[in-house]
Every structure is written in C-alpha cells, then in structure tokens.
Amino acid sequence: MAMTFTKKEEGVFVLDVTGYVCPHPQIYTKKALEKIKSGDILEIVFDNPSSSESISAMCDSSGDPILDKHAEGGRFTFKIQKS
Amino acid sequence: MEIPVPRRNVVWAYAIVGFFGLVSILTFALHEYYIYLSAYLWFGFIYGMCLQYGRFCFASAFRDLFAVGVPRMVVGIMIATILFAFTSALVSSTGWSTFHPAPTSVHALIAGIIFGVGMVFAGGCASGSLYKAGEGNGVAVLVILSISVTQSIFVDVAGWMNKLVPPSWHASALQKGLPESIGAGDGWVDQYLAGYVWNQPIRTFAQSLGLKDDSMVGAFVGNTLCGVVLPALLLLTVVYIFWVRKSYMKKLTAQGPRVITFADHVRGFWGMIVASKRTAIAGLLLGIACGLQMFVIEGMRMKFGVKNAGTLLERLGFNFGISAKGTVFDPGYWYVTTQEAQWVGWVLQKLGWENMDNIYFGWVNGIPSPAINPADWMSVALIGGAAVMALLHGEFKFKMPTKELAVWAIIGGMGMGIGSRLALGCNVGAFFVRTANGDMSGWLFGLGMFGGAYIGVKFFNWYTERKMAKEMAQCDIAF
Numbered sequence: 119m120a121m122t123f124t125k126k127e128e129g130v131f132v133l134d135v136t137g138y139v140c141p142h143p144q145i146y147t148k149k150a151l152e153k154i155k156s157g158d159i160l161e162i163v164f165d166n167p168s169s170s171e172s173i174s175a176m177c178d179s180s181g182d183p184i185l186d187k188h189a190e191g192g193r194f195t196f197k198i199q200k201s
Numbered sequence: 202m203e204i205p206v207p208r209r210n211v212v213w214a215y216a217i218v219g220f221f222g223l224v225s226i227l228t229f230a231l232h233e234y235y236i237y238l239s240a241y242l243w244f245g246f247i248y249g250m251c252l253q254y255g256r257f258c259f260a261s262a263f264r265d266l267f268a269v270g271v272p273r274m275v276v277g278i279m280i281a282t283i284l285f286a287f288t289s290a291l292v293s294s295t296g297w298s299t300f301h302p303a304p305t306s307v308h309a310l311i312a313g314i315i316f317g318v319g320m321v322f323a324g325g326c327a328s329g330s331l332y333k334a335g336e337g338n339g340v341a342v343l344v345i346l347s348i349s350v351t352q353s354i355f356v357d358v359a360g361w362m363n364k365l366v367p368p369s370w371h372a373s374a375l376q377k378g379l380p381e382s383i384g385a386g387d388g389w390v391d392q393y394l395a396g397y398v399w400n401q402p403i404r405t406f407a408q409s410l411g412l413k414d415d416s417m418v419g420a421f422v423g424n425t426l427c428g429v430v431l432p433a434l435l436l437l438t439v440v441y442i443f444w445v446r447k448s449y450m451k452k453l454t455a456q457g458p459r460v461i462t463f464a465d466h467v468r469g470f471w472g473m474i475v476a477s478k479r480t481a482i483a484g485l486l487l488g489i490a491c492g493l494q495m496f497v498i499e500g501m502r503m504k505f506g507v508k509n510a511g512t513l514l515e516r517l518g519f520n521f522g523i524s525a526k527g528t529v530f531d532p533g534y535w536y537v538t539t540q541e542a543q544w545v546g547w548v549l550q551k552l553g554w555e556n557m558d559n560i561y562f563g564w565v566n567g568i569p570s571p572a573i574n575p576a577d578w579m580s581v582a583l584i585g586g587a588a589v590m591a592l593l594h595g596e597f598k599f600k601m602p603t604k605e606l607a608v609w610a611i612i613g614g615m616g617m618g619i620g621s622r623l624a625l626g627c628n629v630g631a632f633f634v635r636t637a638n639g640d641m642s643g644w645l646f647g648l649g650m651f652g653g654a655y656i657g658v659k660f661f662n663w664y665t666e667r668k669m670a671k672e673m674a675q676c677d678i679a680f
C-alpha cells in the first residue's frame with residue numbers, strides 16, 4: 119500500500135505508512151509535522167515496530183507530545199500534537 | 202503502551218524454541234561434535250532476541266541521526282561495543298580469543314561508504330534485516346536474498362571484470378603461491394584480495410602502542426580503553442553536542458530562566474544514554490553474549506582438538522564444500538554476511554556453477570551444505586530468536602513487500618553485498634566485532650558507513666519530499 123496523507127477533520131490529519139519499513143515512517147512523520155500548524159493533530163498508522171521507538175524519541179526531542187499510543191496485531195497508531 | 206498478545210503467538214513461540222531444542226538434542230544424540238553447531242545456534246538465538254527487543258539496527262544508528270535527529274541507536278551500539286570490548290579483552294588476555302584483525306587501508310573506508318548507502322536504501326543493515334525477517338517482514342527477506350546472491354556472484358565474476366584489475370594486483374596475486382585450482386590471477390575479487398588487501402598492514406591499537414593483543418595490558422588498555430572506550434565516548438560527546446544539547450537546554454529553560462552549568466550537561470549526557478531503555482539493555486546483553494561466544498567456541502575447539510569446523514565436518518563424513526585448506530567459514534564470533542553468500546554459493550554449485558575455484562569459497566570459506574554450516578545455524582536461529590521475541594510482544598506480522606520497497610530492498614541489498622565483500626565483513630563482522638577487538642580497520646569501515654548513510658539520507662530526503670508534497674497538495678498544505 120502506498121503512503122497516504124489525508125485530512126480527517128479540521129486540524130486533524132492522518133498519515134498512513136502501513137507496509138513501509140525504516141526509514142520511511144519516521145521520515146514521513148517528520149515531514150508531516152514540519153508542515154502542519156501548531157496545535158494540529160497528526161495520526162500516524164504504521165506496522166514497522168522499530169519506527170515506534172524512533173518516532174517516540176523524535177517527538178520527545180522536538181517537544182511534540184504524543185497524546186495516544188495504540189497497538190494491536192502488529193499495527194501501531196500514534197496521535198501526535200504539533201507543539 | 203500495552204500490546205495484546207494472542208494465545209497462538211505464545212504457542213508459536215514455544216514451537217520455535219522446541220524446534221531448536223529438538224535439533225540440538227537429536228543431533229547431539231547422533232554425535233557429540235554437533236554441540237559445536239548447537240553453540241552457534243543458541244548464540245544466534247540470543248542475538249535475535251536482543252536485536253528484536255532493542256530494535257537494534259546499525260542502519261538506524263546513523264540514518265536516524267541524520268534523518269530525524271534521533272541518537273538512541275548510536276548510543277545502543279556504543280554501549281554494546283564497549284561491553285563487547287571488555288568481554289573480548291577478558292577472553293583475549295586468557296589466549297582464548299577467536300578474533301583475527303583485518304588488513305587496514307582505504308579499502309575499508311570505500312567499502313563502508315558503499316555499504317552505508319546500501320543499508321539506508323534497504324531499510325536495515327545486514328543483522329537488522331535478519332531480525333526483521335523474524336518479525337515477518339517480507340522486505341527484510343528480500344534484502345537478505347539480495348545480499349546473498351550479490352555476494353555469491355560478485356566473488357566469482359571474472360571475464361570483463363579482469364580488465365578492471367590493475368596489473369600490480371594481478372602480479373602480486375600470482376606471487377602468493379595459491380594452488381592452481383584456485384586461479385588467483387583470474388577474477389576481480391581474487392586479485393583484489395590476494396593482490397591488494399593481503400598486502401595491507403594489520404593494525405590494532407595495542408600493537409600501535411607496542412603492546413601484545415593477548416596480554417592483559419594490551420587487551421584492556423590498548424585495545425579496550427584506547428581503541429574503544431575513548432573513541433566511543435568522544436563519538437557520544439559529539440552526538441550530544443550536535444544532536445541532543447539544544448533540545449535538552451530548551452527543556453531546562455522552559456521550566457524557568459536559569460544558567461546552564463556543566464553538571465546540567467553531564468545530566469543531559471546521561472539522559473541521552475538511558476533515553477531508550479530497551480536499546481540500552483539489548484546493547485548490554487549483546488556485548489556480553491558476543492564475548493562469551495568467543496570463549497565457548499574456542500573452548501570447544503580445544504576440547505575436540507581442532508582449529509576449524511571443517512575438520513569436524515570431515516570427521517563426521519561431510520566432505521562436500523570444504524575449502525582446499527580443509528576449512529569452512531567458522532569465525533568463532535557473531536558474523537552475518539559470509540554464511541549468506543555460502544548458502545547461495547552452495548545452491549549455485551548444485552545447479553552447475555563452478556565456484557570453488559575462487560579464493561573466497563575455494564580457499565577460505567568453502568560452501569558446505571547449509572544444513573551443516575555452523576554460521577548458517579547461527580543466522581537461522583537469529584531469525585528464530587527475533588520471531589520468538591516479536592511473537593511474545595505482539596509485534597509479529599507477515600508483511601509482503603510492495604513494488605516500491607522491493608526495488609529499494611534489492612538495490613540496497615546489492616550495495617551491502619558488494620560493500621561487505623570489499624571490507625571482508627558487514628556492519629557486524631567489519632565494524633562491531635573489529636572495533637570491539639581494537640582493530641583499526643573497524644573504525645575506518647564505521648567512518649565509511651557514517652558517510653554512506655549521510656549520502657543515502659540526502660537522497661531519501663529528496664525522494665520522500667517529492668511524494669509528501671504531492672499528498673499534502675490534496676490537503677491544501679504547501680510543501
């Protein structure tokens with residue numbers, strides 16, 4: 119499945135990188151966070167376990183809080199708020 | 202984050218452990234020599250568990266640093282290398298080390314660059330791809346296939362490639378006195394090895410300080426303190442200054458205006474070290490297991506009165522695929538790429554490709570059947586160990602590669618295959634093991650990987666930006 123970036127509702131965007139391996143999920147996440155507005159929410163959907171560590175570390179460093187982390191059946195969903 | 206683990210995952214994990222246990226018991230019942238192969242197997246299993254638990258991938262060490270500013274894997278790898286250096290020094294000073302330093306020259310740097318670009322494109326290093334295959338990742342399986350096939354073909358290519366060999370390499374290769382059956386003057390890699398690499402000096406930190414590698418002072422002060430601990434601390438300090446310090450200071454000053462002291466930076470540095478507990482724990486365990494493997498394998502060699510597994514295989518009646526020297530690939534420590542080349546070499550030989558006339562297979566490593574190849578047992582068990590860990594954490598998922606990722610996997614795997622043959626090892630054999638044992642060529646290869654990863658990330662940034670801009674345009678976001 120190809121990478122998709124969609125608008126879910128006003129100020130909420132979904133980045134689906136399911137099927138992608140490193141470094142795609144973390145690079146796309148970084149680029150998306152750079153472009154959305156402060157306060158907007160980015161929901162990332164991915165299934166590459168090692169990206170969960172990298173994305174968490176990246177958000178900790180940039181100061182963008184991860185509001186929710188969910189994982190089931192090898193599929194991860196992170197909800198990040200742009201600071 | 203709690204991940205629910207289905208019951209079938211636990212059953213599968215038990216099944217994998219049971220299978221490897223059964224292999225060890227049944228083969229030992231056949232002959233005690235098989236315990237040598239089982240030792241490789243169980244160390245491979247431990248490596249797989251550690252790698253998956255810590256998401257331990259050398260590619261992400263440099264790549265994530267450049268791409269997203271995350272230093273966790275550089276930290277993990279340096280912890281593992283320091284620990285491995287101490288356990289190696291202990292083994293070396295008892296004279297039980299299985300490690301042999303490699304020739305040091307610019308070839309290690311060039312090979313590192315090619316390997317570094319390859320691992321960024323592929324999405325994982327050689328060992329990282331193995332553990333990701335254990336997570337059910339189809340892209341990683343393709344990467345392993347690409348590395349394996351590329352190496353196996355690359356080491357045997359002659360014909361037009363001979364025209365690219367400098368005359369001095371050709372002349373020097375012929376002077377090495379190798380048997381005629383090997384044909385050292387035919388084949389690019391043969392002439393590269395015998396005509397160039399073997400002529401390069403072997404340098405360890407202990408030797409450069411006038412110390413012996415197997416002496417207590419040489420092993421601990423020369424190779425471990427000067428060769429690993431100090432360079433690793435320097436590297437980590439550079440990482441802290443350029444990638445961590447700014448965000449750490451921002452967090453401190455966000456709590457209120459204050460003067461940042463040296464003690465704050467020490468706390469920030471320590472925070473960077475322990476930021477990813479999983480990676481740090483995996484690094485600790487990997488470092489200890491790697492040193493222990495050298496100790497165990499050398500102990501068994503002494504017990505059975507052999508210097509190489511080739512002798513054991515011949516005693517067991519397996520004569521196919523043993524090198525002209527009577528050896529097979531038997532490093533005595535963690536290694537990844539040569540056994541990957543060997544199994545494809547074995548398949549190609551069975552299909553009629555004569556490849557025992559080159560140095561790599563015919564003179565040094567052989568191509569024994571994967572069923573009795575000690576290093577192959579290690580790699581298969583590594584995948585199994587990673588699968589067990591992924592299953593028990595609810596992270597196992599079969600993933601078929603998309604066309605886009607398949608292309609990256611094949612191209613990246615080719616880069617890693619060529620890079621590892623030029624360096625005589627991959628991120629594990631040419632970097633991790635060598636640096637931990639005070640071999641200067643290890644740092645040279647690491648420097649190359651660093652540069653290669655930078656080039657790879659630059660390209661990836663350009664590639665992903667194009668795709669992201671297209672997607673974001675549909676949401677009216679300017680890129």
